[in-house]
Amino acid sequence: MHQEAGEPPAGVYRRHLESGRLGFQRCAGCGAAVFYPRVVCPVCGSADLTWETSSGRGIVYATTAVYRREGDPYSVVLVDLEEGFRMMSRVESAPAEEVEIGARVTLRVDHEGDEPIPVFVLRDEER
Amino acid sequence: MSLRGKVAVVGVAESELGEVGTGFTPLDLIGQATHRALEDAGLGKSDVDGLFSASAYYHMPTLSVGEYLGIRPRYSDATSMGGSSFVSHLFHAAAAIDAGLCEVALITYGSTQLSGGGRLVTGSEADPYEAPYNPRYPVSMYALAASRHMHEYGTTREQLAEVAVAARGWAKLNPKAFMREDLTVEEVLSSRMVSSPLSVRDCCLVTDGGGAAIVTSAERARDLEVTPVYLLGAGEAHWHRNISQMPDLTVSAAAESGPRAYEMAGVGPEDVDAAMLYDAFTINTVLFLEDLGFCEKGEGGVFVSGGRISPGGELAVNTSGGGLSYNHPGMYGLLLIVEAVRQLRGECGDRQVPYANIALVHGNGGVLSSQVTAILGSESTL
Known part of the structure; x- marks a missing residue:
């Protein structure tokens, strides 16, 4: 596996669910909440997405x-x-x-x- | 660059429709429709040098169609955006012909989904973030949109039923329509619920069927015997694939494709004599009337009520009887073009719209995902 690519977004999402949490991504570029998980922001195009946990x-x-x-x-x-x-x-x-x-x-x-x-x-x- | 008046549709045809019987393949229906459309145009298959198709049956549809028909195109386009694909093909064929990349384009489609089992044949993959909830594809997605429109604008099930009743009114005037019995608002409301608020009579038919359209340059069209129907304008737009990604369930991308087509054509909704709006479900007609500017957003339910889109009403909509009552072979877009061309040629018999010179064709694909609008006109509109 390519080390820099890190964990696949779907894998991180599933890990959140397995611990009873709903994960989503927040774009560091434009602040948009991103769901479903992906590697680029569909609003501004930034690749800088960070994981957060939803209140549910x-x-x-x-x-x-x-x-x-x-x-x-x-x-x-x-x-x-x-x-x-x-x-x-x-x-x-x-x-x-x-x-x-x-x-x-x-x-x-x-x-x-x-x-x-x-x-x-x-x-x-x-x- | 405008494509206004650069190309014309010079041949249209349906294949056998309804239930064709087991053993016939989608390619057989494509063969029937193409043979008839070429005859309509006064052209032969050797004239065709551009090939356009989409399919849920054939992974490489233009290859399969070319092989079956013995056509060796120099331009081939299998754009796949669900039921809207064929309106998109018309747009793309115009661009290719105008650029000199081909001269005679064949757009064709066929499906044997009824004879093959009576269920929608679809190549649509399930979205992993939607699949766990088992929405029934595609009706539940349209039902969600209907629920939102009802919530925001007070649209009622009775108003949606009016769409189905109007379509049936037109179908009664079309000998080729699949369902021609009487239909009332009450019958729509009391029919079997599929995915609320949509009952089975809010949903399109599941039928066999196919079609073909022949498109060529305006210049070459004038040398043919047939009355040309010109492409005045076209526009495409898509914003999502899956319903959970649609930004606003009450506004489709027709709000962009429509204005693009109107601008190229130099006309507005007030100039349209007949509108063929992809009615896979009753909510579609309501949304597209709004998004294409025939009424304000939120007023579609009122607009369709009181027989206003029925025969003899204010606006002729889906004069074939539409996907709801005439035919819906999985992907319906090509049959919208067939009906629009026949209206502009004055060939529609009992359902003919008087003095029809401008027709709007609007294709929808996926789950309100792809929207493609084309505006066609008679010679007098050039």
């Missing part, structure tokens, strides 16, 4: 309930994190059809097999 607090930006032949519909949302980045996820603590845009949510890292999956719960149900 966010607001639902868009929502859909995905229907299937059997079982209840499941949630797919876009969440705006308070640090200024957006990600796809799901809201776990309410029926999918009842998730509303503008709802305050907070991060929970679930596991599917060996995969750590960042999901969200409504903030008033935060434990």
Whole structure:
């Protein structure tokens, strides 16, 4: 492995998740919050990105309930994190059809097999 | 450099549409459509020296198409931006013809997705940051956009349903349309939910189909028997690939591609007689009417209501019946061009828009990702 290239961005991201944290990048050049992880800033083009940990607090930006032949519909949302980045996820603590845009949510890292999956719960149900 | 009036579409055709039966390949449909389009233009395959195609079936589509048809192009372009690719091909063909790199361009596409299993055939890779949540590609992405538009602007499911009902109204006038039965707003609302707020009747068809368009220089077009339809302007824009990276889910890059096309054409939305807007989902039509300047941002839901984009309404939109009711073979952009050209030639029978001289074609690709606008005009608009 090329030493100067360091750890792949996806690897750093996963390491954060495995320790229960949501990592994102901050551009030293322009200050933009960058998600998904990459090696250059898509706003200003700088390669100087540093890792930060999100508070996990966010607001639902868009929502859909995905229907299937059997079982209840499941949630797919876009969440705006308070640090200024957006990600796809799901809201776990309410029926999918009842998730509303503008709802305050907070991060929970679930596991599917060996995969750590960042999901969200409504903030008033935060434990 | 402007491409205004430099090239013309001189031949268009569909392949067999709907459900063609098992055993036919996408290349067979491309062969049907190309044969018919060349006949329409009064040209032969040996005249074609520029080849344009995109495909979810063939990794190197222009190579496969060239081999099947026996065409040896000197200019080949397989730009792949989803359903908008073919409107992009029209734009790129104009640039190549104007630069003297080819003289007669064939743009073609075919899909047998219905006969082949009835599901969208897509080469789209899953985004690793979206895949864990199993959004149903692509409907859930459009559903997210619809949810945001409803939240910000008060757009309703009834207004989205009006788009589907208007498309069906046009389809009833098109003998080639796949779905021609009556459809009401209530039926759209009560149809099976797929990814809220979009029900199955908010979603495009899954059909077989293909098409072809022949493009050549304005100079050569005038030597042909056919009535040329000129390219007046074109523009492209894309800002994202994955929905989670779309800056604002209520504003598509059509807000850039449209003005680029209008500027080249020297016309505005008020000059458009018929608009072919890529309606993969009902929210698309609403977004593109706004982003292309037919109404203000946020007013698309009101604009489409009360039959205003239905036959006899204020603006003729998707006069074939669109992807919602006429045909949607996975990627639909080429069929938008076919319908626009026929409208400007006055060949549309019961659904003909009177005195149609300027048509806007708007292609969408990916998940509201790629936006390509082209403006076509009759001889009188040059």
